[in-house]
Amino acid sequence: MLTRLLSGDTPRSSLLTVLLLIVLVSLAFAPFLFPGTKSLETAARICIFIVLVASYDLLLGYAGIVSFAHTMFFGIGAYGTSLALSATGASYWSLLWGTAAGAVVAAVFALAIGLFSLRVKAIFFAMVTLAVASAFAVLVSQMSWLTGGEDGLNYKIPRELTPAFKLVKDKVFDVRINGKLLAYYLVFFASAILFLVMLRIVNSPFGRTLKAVRDNAFRAEAIGYRVVWYRTAATVLSAVMAALAGSLLAIWLRYTGPATTLSMEIMIDILLMVVIGGMGTLYGAVLGATLFILAQTYLQNLMGVAAEATEAVPLLSSLVAPERWLLWLGVLFVLSVYFFPAGIVGRLREGARGR
Amino acid sequence: MSEQAIKPRIEKIPLSEQVFRKLPIFLVPLLALAGLIAIGNPASWLTLTVAGLAMGMMVFIMASGLTVVFGLMDVINFGHGAFVTVGAFVGFTVLAWVAGWTASPSVLLNLAAVLVAILAAMLVTGLLGYAFERVIVMPVYGDHLKQILVTMGGLIVAQQMIHVVWGPDEMHLSRPEALQGSVVLGEAAIEKYRLVAVGIGLALFLAMRHVLKKTKIGLLVRAGVENGEMVEALGYRIRRLFLLVFMTGSALAGLGGVMWGLYQETITAHMGSDIMVLVFIVVIIGGLGSVEGCFIGALLVGLLANYTAFLAPKVALISTIALMVAILMWRPQGLYPVVKAK
Numbered sequence: 001m002l003t004r005l006l007s008g009d010t011p012r013s014s015l016l017t018v019l020l021l022i023v024l025v026s027l028a029f030a031p032f033l034f035p036g037t038k039s040l041e042t043a044a045r046i047c048i049f050i051v052l053v054a055s056y057d058l059l060l061g062y063a064g065i066v067s068f069a070h071t072m073f074f075g076i077g078a079y080g081t082s083l084a085l086s087a088t089g090a091s092y093w094s095l096l097w098g099t100a101a102g103a104v105v106a107a108v109f110a111l112a113i114g115l116f117s118l119r120v121k122a123i124f125f126a127m128v129t130l131a132v133a134s135a136f137a138v139l140v141s142q143m144s145w146l147t148g149g150e151d152g153l154n155y156k157i158p159r160e161l162t163p164a165f166k167l168v169k170d171k172v173f174d175v176r177i178n179g180k181l182l183a184y185y186l187v188f189f190a191s192a193i194l195f196l197v198m199l200r201i202v203n204s205p206f207g208r209t210l211k212a213v214r215d216n217a218f219r220a221e222a223i224g225y226r227v228v229w230y231r232t233a234a235t236v237l238s239a240v241m242a243a244l245a246g247s248l249l250a251i252w253l254r255y256t257g258p259a260t261t262l263s264m265e266i267m268i269d270i271l272l273m274v275v276i277g278g279m280g281t282l283y284g285a286v287l288g289a290t291l292f293i294l295a296q297t298y299l300q301n302l303m304g305v306a307a308e309a310t311e312a313v314p315l316l317s318s319l320v321a322p323e324r325w326l327l328w329l330g331v332l333f334v335l336s337v338y339f340f341p342a343g344i345v346g347r348l349r350e351g352a353r354g355r
Numbered sequence: 356m357s358e359q360a361i362k363p364r365i366e367k368i369p370l371s372e373q374v375f376r377k378l379p380i381f382l383v384p385l386l387a388l389a390g391l392i393a394i395g396n397p398a399s400w401l402t403l404t405v406a407g408l409a410m411g412m413m414v415f416i417m418a419s420g421l422t423v424v425f426g427l428m429d430v431i432n433f434g435h436g437a438f439v440t441v442g443a444f445v446g447f448t449v450l451a452w453v454a455g456w457t458a459s460p461s462v463l464l465n466l467a468a469v470l471v472a473i474l475a476a477m478l479v480t481g482l483l484g485y486a487f488e489r490v491i492v493m494p495v496y497g498d499h500l501k502q503i504l505v506t507m508g509g510l511i512v513a514q515q516m517i518h519v520v521w522g523p524d525e526m527h528l529s530r531p532e533a534l535q536g537s538v539v540l541g542e543a544a545i546e547k548y549r550l551v552a553v554g555i556g557l558a559l560f561l562a563m564r565h566v567l568k569k570t571k572i573g574l575l576v577r578a579g580v581e582n583g584e585m586v587e588a589l590g591y592r593i594r595r596l597f598l599l600v601f602m603t604g605s606a607l608a609g610l611g612g613v614m615w616g617l618y619q620e621t622i623t624a625h626m627g628s629d630i631m632v633l634v635f636i637v638v639i640i641g642g643l644g645s646v647e648g649c650f651i652g653a654l655l656v657g658l659l660a661n662y663t664a665f666l667a668p669k670v671a672l673i674s675t676i677a678l679m680v681a682i683l684m685w686r687p688q689g690l691y692p693v694v695k696a697k
Contacts, residue, residue: 060500064500066500066503066504116680116683117683123431123499123503123643124639126431126433126503127431127635127638127639128639128679130631130632130635131632131635131636131639131675131676131679132676134629134632135632135673135675135676139673142669264628268507268511271504271507275504323518323523324515324518324519326511326515327511327512327515327516327518327519329511330508330509330511330512330515331508331512333504333508333511334491334505334508334509334512337495337501337504337505337508338494338495338505341501
């Protein structure tokens with residue numbers, strides 16, 4: 001049953017299993033284990049980014065395609081949901097059709113970009129997506145009559161998902177059972193389902209073909225697979241998944257703006273999460289996203305302490321300043337591409353096999 | 356028998372094919388003409404055209420290194436933007452040191468200050484290019500996926516280091532006295548600096564063409580672009596050649612950074628990654644690896660960006676994307692596809 005749920009792709013390392021279980025249990029009971037607004041925000045962010053990073057891994061790790069437009073699809077999903085909610089009122093119906101519309105638009109965009117640039121050379125794709133994504137971000141911030149420009153959109157979501165709605169009068173384990181909690185569980189279960197769907201996709205014959213295309217496109221073509229078709233299909237699938245993750249973010253934050261969905265910084269974050277977690281395995285996305293967001297939220301405090309401690313040394317203190325945490329992640333990123341291209345998960349699995 | 360020397364057979368290219376290959380050259384005047392018709396007013400057209408050419412030349416300076424590096428070694432450097440930024444910051448720092456020169460009314464001292472700044476920037480970015488090639492790029496030859504990832508990582512680290520060295524704020528600096536103000540030509544006012552930028556860009560393009568077509572190093576580079584293994588088999592160390600080209604490309608990016616910084620008069624740590632979008636579009640339009648294509652692509656992008664910024668400011672960046680799409684529809688490999696003998 002469990003193996004079936006995981007589509008036969010078990011963690012294959014006891015340490016990895018333990019880590020994944022810790023992540024799963026912590027996320028599933030986050031509101032009770034770590035009470036407080038900040039930790040709940042962090043937990044929801046982790047859920048959403050696990051889906052987003054896994055969908056990017058579908059493209060980078062399984063199909064071997066580098067795209068810089070992933071935040072564009074993420075943003076299309078978020079803006080789809082938020083535009084529908086602000087245009088047609090806070091009903092579940094507008095929430096649903098907005099999400100669906102966002103996913104469809106993302107799919108069409110991905111199909112167009114894929115057919116256009118994957119046809120020629122895979123390296124074109126990275127450059128074309130970089131250009132298209134930045135143009136899209138500029139367009140969104142300029143069309144302020146529709147998207148609210150740089151300020152973004154604030155909107156209402158159905159009342160049952162807001163803190164004002166009380167499900168149970170009394171506290172359960174010292175936690176208020178309100179709409180925010182419902183919204184968290186909506187995000188959690190939606191993320192879990194999307195993750196399992198992706199696990200199913202990569203372990204299907206389609207996923208195996210994708211890996212064949214990644215490892216030797218020429219040979220795959222010779223055997224009779226349409227390489228362009230498979231690459232484009234992977235692009236479209238990952239774009240739809242990213243758009244759905246964007247919709248979840250829009251529901252959770254009740255706000256959508258360029259800085260939270262479309263910025264290049266988020267694109268770089270996703271890249272770092274995939275590579276550090278492990279390319280070519282979806283569990284890498286889980287570990288990468290969790291570690292990265294925890295680091296983003298809590299490591300900066302630690303670096304602040306380190307910066308204060310080394311205040312006397314001029315250059316060193318600015319190197320460990322909290323704002324510079326991306327520097328160290330960048331170094332870690334380069335090192336992991338060289339030495340552990342399979343990331344944390346790859347190391348763990350290798351260790352398990354060696355024993 | 357010995358009289359009959361074996362004549363090399365040179366394939367004659369039919370005239371229609373020759374014309375077809377040369378077609379992209381006419382795109383630039385064609386676009387300028389279209390701009391004149393759309394704008395209507397010759398004076399503002401002239402101002403915009405010079406601005407567009409200046410912008411195109413600066414983008415060309417930054418893009419040329421990238422495209423040759425790709426042609427020669429199949430390496431695409433996503434961290435190229437870091438050299439642009441570092442060049443701009445070094446140049447501005449030097450210009451701030453010699454503030455006495457830049458403020459003096461003497462044109463010679465002004466130009467000397469700019470020259471010193473440019474040389475310092477090119478030196479630093481050239482050395483940085485050496486380090487980048489050795490540390491970041493060399494271990495991942497031949498693997499596009501890792502190249503993109505690793506050079507992107509290098510870009511992140513370089514950007515953060517700029518924050519560490521120069522602080523988080525943007526830098527402002529006004530141009531030297533001699534480069535301020537504009538020349539009035541009839542009704543059109545043309546900024547002096549833009550004319551200088553066009554001059555430098557044109558000189559650089561001609562110099563680059565000369566080096567590539569007339570010198571031995573240029574011959575080796577062109578041969579390496581077409582068939583690297585054969586050049587190696589003939590006893591030349593293509594790695595060393597590549598390192599040289601990489602350093603030159605980085606130094607040119609630094610030069611472009613100083614010029615772009617002086618053009619905008621404000622520089623930020625992420626200016627390099629912002630301008631890389633334009634650089635990539637230019638490189639794709641021109642055809643990966645082709646210097647001539649890169650030049651024409653840069654001019655097209657510069658002109659189009661300035662015309663649309665005047666006619667319809669909202670679609671300025673979209674217009675360059677549309678140009679890229681249109682050109683790739685016409686020629687999927689870019690304007691001047693580089694023929695590889697592989």
